Amino acid sequence: MxxxxxxxxxxxxxxxxxxxxxxxPERVLKELAKPNDTHRSKPYSEMHQKATEGLQKLLYTNNECLIFTSSATGIMEACVRNLVRNDEKALFFSIGAFGDRWYAIGISNGKISVKEGVEWGKAITPEIAQEALSKDKYSVVFIQANETSTGVYNPIDKVAPIIKDSGALLCVDATSSMAGIKVEVDKLNIDVCLASVQKCFALPPGLAVCSVSDAAFDKTENVKNRGLYFDFIELKKRNAKHQTPTTPPIPQIRGLTAQLDFILNEEGxxxxxxxxxxxxxxxxxxxxxxxxxxxxxxxxxxxxxxxxxxxxxxxxxxxxxxxxxxxxxxxxxxxxxxxxxxxxxxxxxxxxxxxxxxxxxxxxxxxxxx
Ligand SMILES: Cc1ncc(COP(=O)(O)O)c(C=O)c1O
CATH class of the missing domain: 3.90.1150.10 (Aspartate Aminotransferase, domain 1)
Known part of the structure; x- marks a missing residue:
């Protein structure tokens, strides 16, 4: 072997x-090997800005895009901690292992979490979404775009408007589809759309990215005990300077910048x-x-x-x-x-x-x- x-x-x-x-690919590995200035330097900020602006184009959004030193699970947890108050209910749609993981994150953070699942292999259809949402009032709804365990792609274009009509914030885990399958964040009014980069971005693991809507940032201001490392408000403050609050994996961000340039301007x-x-x-x-x-x-x-x-x-x-x-x-x-x-x-x-x-x-x- x-x-x-x-x-x-x-x-x-x-x-x-x-x-x-x-x-x-070799060209990305070469980017990762290039030397960098520090994360508080001008060259870094310029690079960071290119990355976040590239992400906005990739996601068809004007929402702010953030970079996290973690894998996608870090942002999944950040969504729970930043957006769900302890006196509210959150709904987790699950069609497989990663939906179950998001629900487990809700539970382990002490949030009032409800799971609506289907038999593995099936998708959340608009009818299933409608029925689940009619049962109770949820402040935030969590759903996968692509469920990597079952190989199912949820009809997110059809389900997102139903979720938004309920008045909830919508978080979409696009870990294994972002940069491979189109998701139009502004058109669908998605509040957080997240992914890690070791999948369709074709980068090594260790970095995750997301878009965050103004409504989500506003909500975050009213949520207590958000923790420190993944606090959306701290990330937003630093993002305004095209930086991250703590030391990021700079070579990875160089790789991401190069890949976004390739995706947007070479392959299309x-x-x-x-x-x-x-x-x-x-x-x-x-x-x-x-x-x-x-x-x-x-x-x-x-x-x-x-x-x-x-x-x-x-x-x-x-x-x-x-x-x-x-x-x-x-x-x-x-x-x-x-x-x-x-x-x-x-x-x-x-x-x-x-x-x-x-x-x-x-x-x-x-x-x-x-
Ligand atoms: C749909 C989905 N969500 C979340 C994750 C977790 O991602 P990570 O390992 O980057 O934390 C994965 C990983 O395979 C995934 O496929």
Whole structure:
């Protein structure tokens, strides 16, 4: 099996078809290796500003964009701590492992948290959203755009207006879709839209980003015990100077700036979204040709990660291992879905021909094992 050991000289040579962390292109690795000035310097502020302005374009928003030294879970917790008062109810829609995680964050922070779930593989439809919201008054609603465990993409364009009509603030976890699937923050009136960068941004892990609406900042002023490290108000104050309150991972922010420049000015947003759509379609066609069923309900399949049912009763660890021998990594199912499903990530900088090459080898492996 390839790359089971740490390789000090070369690093990993595997081609990652994972739902994050993903393959990082050479040009980004070179950006990360460049020297930087300090986080209170003018060059840093200029770079930070480029990053936050780039994020606004990516998210189709005029809302302020913030940079966090954490993974996405840090911002998920920040949303709970900054936006939910202890005397209010928060609603967590869950369609899989990461929805469950957000609900667990609500509970562990002592907030009055209600979970509305569906069977894994299904999505939150407008009807489900409407019914859930009619049961009680919620101050903040939390939902995934792309649920990475099940490979389901919620119809966020249709569900967001329903949530906003209820008067609640809306937080969207777009961790495994931001920069791969379009989300128009201002059009949908999303209060916080968040992601970490080790997925569709194709950067190494350690940084997370989000947009925050004025309404969300106003609410934050009235929420007590927000903590210090992830306080939206402190982050906003420093963001006005194009800085962060504490020392950020500066090389990462250089990488983010470079990637946003590439996404917006070289590849182009629409082309990037189309490429991800093609990657999703191609993977689904491949699965169908092999008589492998998709795990998600039809019509809600993600274009960044495909969760595929183990309809051929394959030894999934063996499939993963044999593919590793060929220099590629895909992953087993998540949590309860281990061995019942496997997942192919097709996000970030993966091109159609890269996917086709990997799928050809995977087909041979599956044909041998089935
Ligand atoms: C949809 C979703 N939300 C949240 C997370 C947590 O992200 P992180 O590991 O960056 O904290 C993940 C990670 O895979 C995810 O896919």
């Amino acid at each position: 390839k790359e089971v050991h740490f390789n000090k000289e070369k690093g990993s040579e595997l081609k990652l078809f994972t739902p994050g962390p993903v393959y990082v 947003l629409e082309k990037r979204f189309e490429r991800h759509e093609q990657l999703g379609k191609q993977t689904r066609k491949w699965a169908n040709d092999l008589n492998l069923e998709m795990f998600p309900e039809k019509g809600y399949e993600s274009n960044t990660v495909s969760t595929i049912k183990n309809s051929l009763n394959l030894d999934i660890p063996e499939v993963v291992s044999m593919l590793l021998d060929e220099g590629y990594r895909i992953v087993n199912g998540y949590g309860n879905l281990v061995n019942k499903t496997f997942r192919i990530g097709h996000m970030g900088e993966i091109q159609l021909k890269d996917l086709e090459e990997m799928l050809e080898i995977l087909t041979e492996i599956i044909n041998k094992l089935k």
